Amino acid sequence: MTDQRFDIVVVGGGIVGLATALHLTKHFPQLRLLLLEKEDRVGKHQTGHNSGVIHSGIYYKPGSLKARLCVEGARAMVEFCGQHNIPFEICGKVIVATSEEEFPRLQTLLERGEANGLSGVRPLNGEQIREIEPHCSGLRGIYVPATGITDYAAVSEKYAEVVAQQGGTVSVGTKVTGFTQRGGETVVETNRGAFATRYVVNCAGLHSDSVSRLAGQKPGVRIIPFRGEYYDLIPEKEYLVKSLIYPVPDPRFPFLGVHFTRRVRGGVDAGPNAVLAFKREGYRWRDFSMRDMAGTLGYSGFWRMAGKYWRYGMGEVHRSLSKRAFVQALQRLLPEIKSEDLVADGSGVRAQAVRPDGSLVDDFQFDRAGNTLNVYNVPSPAATASLAIGNAIVEMARTEFEI
Numbered sequence: 473m474t475d476q477r478f479d480i481v482v483v484g485g486g487i488v489g490l491a492t493a494l495h496l497t498k499h500f501p502q503l504r505l506l507l508l509e510k511e512d513r514v515g516k517h518q519t520g521h522n523s524g525v526i527h528s529g530i531y532y533k534p535g536s537l538k539a540r541l542c543v544e545g546a547r548a549m550v551e552f553c554g555q556h557n558i559p560f561e562i563c564g565k566v567i568v569a570t571s572e573e574e575f576p577r578l579q580t581l582l583e584r585g586e587a588n589g590l591s592g593v594r595p596l597n598g599e600q601i602r603e604i605e606p607h608c609s610g611l612r613g614i615y616v617p618a619t620g621i622t623d624y625a626a627v628s629e630k631y632a633e634v635v636a637q638q639g640g641t642v643s644v645g646t647k648v649t650g651f652t653q654r655g656g657e658t659v660v661e662t663n664r665g666a667f668a669t670r671y672v673v674n675c676a677g678l679h680s681d682s683v684s685r686l687a688g689q690k691p692g693v694r695i696i697p698f699r700g701e702y703y704d705l706i707p708e709k710e711y712l713v714k715s716l717i718y719p720v721p722d723p724r725f726p727f728l729g730v731h732f733t734r735r736v737r738g739g740v741d742a743g744p745n746a747v748l749a750f751k752r753e754g755y756r757w758r759d760f761s762m763r764d765m766a767g768t769l770g771y772s773g774f775w776r777m778a779g780k781y782w783r784y785g786m787g788e789v790h791r792s793l794s795k796r797a798f799v800q801a802l803q804r805l806l807p808e809i810k811s812e813d814l815v816a817d818g819s820g821v822r823a824q825a826v827r828p829d830g831s832l833v834d835d836f837q838f839d840r841a842g843n844t845l846n847v848y849n850v851p852s853p854a855a856t857a858s859l860a861i862g863n864a865i866v867e868m869a870r871t872e873f874e875i
């Protein structure tokens with residue numbers, strides 16, 4: 473039975489779904505909007521398990537959605553945190569090369585920073601690195617002053633509050649289980665009844681492809697979950713890290729390599745790595761879902777990806793299973809760090825869209841199918857970029873749905 477009617481239903485109460493709902497309720501206050509989140513609170517998955525970094529936009533290909541929306545989104549994030557008293561700090565970061573082979577990639581990053589319009593980005597020699605991070609061993613580096621830190625779980629709770637103030641409804645504990653079409657509208661079925669709507673925006677993160685399949689669509693990509701595990705620096709050793717220390721990333725992968733991140737609420741994290749998760753929301757090695765694994769292993773794109781990247785993957789598994797190997801990777805950045813300085817912390821699982829040919833979707837990806845907008849690939853820096861992504865989705869809804 474359909475008990476309520478809405479104009480737009482947003483599936484997923486992560487930072488992207490909430491930012492989209494925030495912009496929809498702001499720009500179209502006349503629309504009845506419902507956001508459905510299966511967990512008992514918003515921001516419980518990727519949004520609540522990340523590094524908390526406000527990225528500057530230095531990494532991304534000029535002209536890509538990631539580059540544009542990260543730069544725009546970082547500005548909007550800082551303004552939002554300031555307006556709503558959410559803790560944040562623009563602490564800057566260093567990206568450091570620890571071998572000569574990395575110098576050309578460092579140069580590419582510097583050029584990208586300039587092309588993406590970042591101000592104050594500058595090259596560093598070894599001595600200059602140590603003026604900023606006295607314990608870091610980099611040979612050459614880049615200083616990125618615009619990088620900051622915040623608490624994205626707190627940001628998403630505030631987004632939910634603003635959505636409600638602007639007239640939207642946020643319903644937690646409500647899992648979308650199916651869709652049916654009826655007389656020009658969609659009926660969204662959930663564990664708490666059915667809701668009729670004109671439009672759907674699918675922001676289901678790790679489940680965005682499954683939600684799209686529930687609606688009878690063919691997503692064209694599959695979400696493969698990659699867990700990132702963290703260690704915590706013990707309080708007595710936090711002095712080793714002033715702000716954020718990152719390695720030069722391998723451009724073949726969207727992951728940035730294990731790094732040190734100061735947390736806005738105190739403490740320093742080391743990580744995350746990137747290993748295949750055996751469950752879409754699998755935060756530990758022992759978390760296993762037969763259904764999710766059957767989906768991953770039954771996807772030809774997964775095997776093609778594994779064929780291309782198995783060597784990198786094995787290295788990540790080794791660093792996950794052996795603390796010694798993890799510490800060795802960190803020692804390239806901070807030679808003084810020892811195994812006993814680190815204690816295992818939590819983890820997060822990234823939703824990475826993979827194409828049938830095994831390639832990883834690099835840029836953000838939103839698609840329209842009928843009266844649905846599907847947000848398939850919004851990995852890092854999507855928390856930073858969330859307000860700009862929400863705005864871009866609203867612009868897409870405006871033209872595609874003519875609302």
Ligand SMILES: Cc1cc2nc3c(=O)[nH]c(=O)nc-3n(C[C@H](O)[C@H](O)[C@H](O)COP(=O)(O)OP(=O)(O)OC[C@H]3O[C@@H](n4cnc5c(N)ncnc54)[C@H](O)[C@@H]3O)c2cc1C
Binds near residue numbers: 487515683820823
């Ligand atoms: C380890 C890690 C570190 C990261 N570090 C950073 C960083 O420092 N800076 C940065 O900018 N980004 C970072 N990111 C990326 C960022 O966290 C994500 O890009 C962002 O949180 C994605 O938000 P989302 O709303 O798409 O997904 P999610 O936060 O996963 O939200 C999706 C929501 O959909 C809900 N859902 C799914 N299926 C259903 C259903 N059937 N019915 C109802 N609800 C459903 C889920 O419960 C979930 O709450 C990191 C990510 C990870 C994993």
